[in-house]
Amino acid sequence: MSEISDDSRPGETPAQRYDRNWGDILQELRVAQTGTQILTGFLLALAFQQRFSELDAFGLTVYLVLVGLASLATILALAPVSLHRWLFQRHKKAEMVRLGNRIVRAVLLAVALLIAGVALFVFDFVIGLWAGVIAGAVSAVILLALWLLLPWEVLRGPGSDEAGS
Numbered sequence: 499m500s501e502i503s504d505d506s507r508p509g510e511t512p513a514q515r516y517d518r519n520w521g522d523i524l525q526e527l528r529v530a531q532t533g534t535q536i537l538t539g540f541l542l543a544l545a546f547q548q549r550f551s552e553l554d555a556f557g558l559t560v561y562l563v564l565v566g567l568a569s570l571a572t573i574l575a576l577a578p579v580s581l582h583r584w585l586f587q588r589h590k591k592a593e594m595v596r597l598g599n600r601i602v603r604a605v606l607l608a609v610a611l612l613i614a615g616v617a618l619f620v621f622d623f624v625i626g627l628w629a630g631v632i633a634g635a636v637s638a639v640i641l642l643a644l645w646l647l648l649p650w651e652v653l654r655g656p657g658s659d660e661a662g663s
Contacts (some may be wrong), residue, residue: 561619
């Protein structure tokens, strides 16, 4: 299965389709980047709070993993900017779209882990470990359902071969 389907619109040239697909990728990254920046800011601000010293070894480990994931998500979300800058006017739009699609998928994975991890971290700190594990697991299940299973269900349903984005 191809990563980028031929979702051409009537009268649209391949170049126009790649331009439209690239615009879609950038818009999706803008949305993901905003949420990631908010979570990153939240995590970084925690280290300067009085109660931060109350974290046990597990909480500190989870916190550092989350900061790493937030950094990774930010780096990934900015990668298409660098990609575009280096490939600008070099007739590589098709390759940029293919790579951009892979990068967006990686960003979504990092953000999903970050969201579930933040739920684990906060519930663990405020209520306890089991509450954290349950909150993280529930978040992961909801993310899995909405970000993977729902699109998969739409793709295998009736009318899935219609043109569109």
